[in-house]
Amino acid sequence: MYLSNATSRGSTEYGSRLYIYEVVGLRQNGQADRLNYPVRRSGSTFITVPYNRMNEEMRRILRLGGQIVKIEPLNEAARNGTPVSVPGKVEQPEKKSMTQAKEKSKVPVNIYKPKNPFVGKCLENRELVREGGSGTVRHLTFDLSGGDLHYLEGQSIGIIPPGTDERGKPHKLRLYSIASTRHGDHGNDSTVSLCVRKLEYQHPETGETVYGVCSSYLCGLEEGADISITGPVGKEMLLPDDEDATIVMLATGTGIAPFRAFLQRMFDSQEQQLNPDYKFKGLAWLIFGIPYTANILYKDDLEKMAAEYSDHFRLTYAISREQQAADGSKMYVQNRVSEYADELFELMQKPNTHVYMCGLKGMEPPISETFTKEAEERDMDWEEFRKQMKKEDRWHVEVY
Numbered sequence: 001m002y003l004s005n006a007t008s009r010g011s012t013e014y015g016s017r018l019y020i021y022e023v024v025g026l027r028q029n030g031q032a033d034r035l036n037y038p039v040r041r042s043g044s045t046f047i048t049v050p051y052n053r054m055n056e057e058m059r060r061i062l063r064l065g066g067q068i069v070k071i072e073p074l075n076e077a078a079r080n081g082t083p084v085s086v087p088g089k090v091e092q093p094e095k096k097s098m099t100q101a102k103e104k105s106k107v108p109v110n111i112y113k114p115k116n117p118f119v120g121k122c123l124e125n126r127e128l129v130r131e132g133g134s135g136t137v138r139h140l141t142f143d144l145s146g147g148d149l150h151y152l153e154g155q156s157i158g159i160i161p162p163g164t165d166e167r168g169k170p171h172k173l174r175l176y177s178i179a180s181t182r183h184g185d186h187g188n189d190s191t192v193s194l195c196v197r198k199l200e201y202q203h204p205e206t207g208e209t210v211y212g213v214c215s216s217y218l219c220g221l222e223e224g225a226d227i228s229i230t231g232p233v234g235k236e237m238l239l240p241d242d243e244d245a246t247i248v249m250l251a252t253g254t255g256i257a258p259f260r261a262f263l264q265r266m267f268d269s270q271e272q273q274l275n276p277d278y279k280f281k282g283l284a285w286l287i288f289g290i291p292y293t294a295n296i297l298y299k300d301d302l303e304k305m306a307a308e309y310s311d312h313f314r315l316t317y318a319i320s321r322e323q324q325a326a327d328g329s330k331m332y333v334q335n336r337v338s339e340y341a342d343e344l345f346e347l348m349q350k351p352n353t354h355v356y357m358c359g360l361k362g363m364e365p366p367i368s369e370t371f372t373k374e375a376e377e378r379d380m381d382w383e384e385f386r387k388q389m390k391k392e393d394r395w396h397v398e399v400y
């Protein structure tokens with residue numbers, strides 16, 4: 001459906017400074033009726049917008065429950081066959097593109113299976129929590145040379161701890177998000193790094209301190225020791241190829257792992273000229289939840305990147321035991337989402353904005369509630385919007 005009522009003047013006057021918004025999900029409501037939008041529940045609506053009214057129109061579409069799935073300059077849109085001048089014609093929204101599906105089929109998975117794991121060597125095992133912080137989180141790097149284990153940013157690997165469980169069976173593998181780029185921390189495509197918290201808790205009945213099997217094994221691993229690795233696995237958290245994308249990352253604790261990999265690919269690997277075919281020019285925004293300043297994992301690296309690439313990387317902390325939300329409660333990632341809701345909702349309207357969530361399982365429900373509440377205030381249905389983002393491969397969650 002083509003709509004030109006966003007422009008008050010003829011298209012020739014603005015020439016190439018006219019843009020076509022392809023919008024889905026516009027709801028029929030009082031406001032839409034007043035604007036005389038011929039709204040449908042399905043199908044795309046094409047709206048012509050002059051450059052100087054792009055933001056204003058974007059906000060109006062958002063208020064009407066719509067979602068912009070594509071923005072094209074008018075000239076380009078005409079060349080691409082977007083219905084810029086066919087009033088009344090309804091275009092169906094594009095299905096997930098074949099290229100995207102094909103790309104996913106190229107992602108390496110299960111190169112090494114539990115029955116035949118790759119045996120690597122531990123090259124590095126260093127503490128990431130500084131004095132005054134809580135618990136133990138280690139950065140580990142394993143040598144992969146001599147094997148065929150390769151991976152992409154956002155994937156995980158399995159680790160099989162040695163020994164047997166209480167039933168005398170070999171321990172099952174545990175998954176860990178990869179914290180390095182495909183090129184590895186040494187830039188030679190033959191290492192993989194992890195960010196592992198040592199699980200430690202009080203037994204609910206006996207009160208004894210219990211240590212997690214695999215995380216304790218990893219945190220205590222000596223440099224030079226062998227390690228059994230499986231995988232890689234996972235297609236949920238992959239980084240899009242689009243160099244102009246906006247990447248919003250919501251992390252708690254070790255959930256930083258895939259985002260360290262993303263950020264290194266965007267900025268460090270670029271500096272080292274490791275990926276000449278990917279030059280990130282978009283916006284990366286990390287909202288990172290941790291208990292204390294001393295628990296900010298990879299703090300120096302993150303802050304260095306934020307300072308050097310300030311036009312492309314924004315870093316926001318939610319330090320739960322040091323900062324307070326507006327209502328005086330602990331500062332969590334979801335409070336930051338609320339604080340920056342205007343910007344986040346505007347960014348999420350762009351068809352190349354991706355949102356990622358990684359870390360504690362407990363973070364998903366409150367973040368979801370926050371988005372729901374903020375969406376309601378903007379006359380939007382969050383669940384519908386989130387589902388649409390998911391369908392477009394722009395909503396990514398990995399919590400554990």
Ligand SMILES: Cc1cc2nc3c(=O)[nH]c(=O)nc-3n(C[C@H](O)[C@H](O)[C@H](O)COP(=O)(O)OP(=O)(O)OC[C@H]3O[C@@H](n4cnc5c(N)ncnc54)[C@H](O)[C@@H]3O)c2cc1C
Pocket residue numbers: 156174175176177178195196197198199201202203204211212213214215216254255257398399400
């Ligand atoms: C996709 C994915 C990615 C992951 N990435 C990472 C990562 O990057 N870094 C990381 O550190 N971990 C990560 N994990 C978690 C990791 O896989 C392990 O679950 C974690 O290290 C604990 O394993 P463990 O062998 O040490 O603990 P286990 O010995 O397996 O003990 C875990 C069990 O202890 C019990 N338990 C745990 N806490 C408590 C408590 N407070 N009270 C009572 N009982 C409790 C539960 O029964 C739980 O199943 C990831 C998990 C997934 C699924």
Ligand SMILES: NC(=O)c1ccc[n+]([C@@H]2O[C@H](COP(=O)([O-])OP(=O)(O)OC[C@H]3O[C@@H](n4cnc5c(N)ncnc54)[C@H](OP(=O)(O)O)[C@@H]3O)[C@@H](O)[C@H]2O)c1
Pocket residue numbers: 134135136137197198199200201252253254255289290291292295318319320321330332333334359360362363364366
């Ligand atoms: N001594 C230890 O062994 C030790 C120390 C620290 C953490 N832990 C436990 O380790 C687990 C996770 O560790 P981690 O390294 O992944 O993370 P982490 O470093 O503990 O950071 C997780 C962050 O997320 C916050 N958080 C907790 N619940 C949340 C929720 N529902 N929504 C949003 N944010 C939430 C935490 O705040 P708050 O924790 O302030 O509520 C903290 O700021 C937790 O179960 C934690 O209790 C153990």
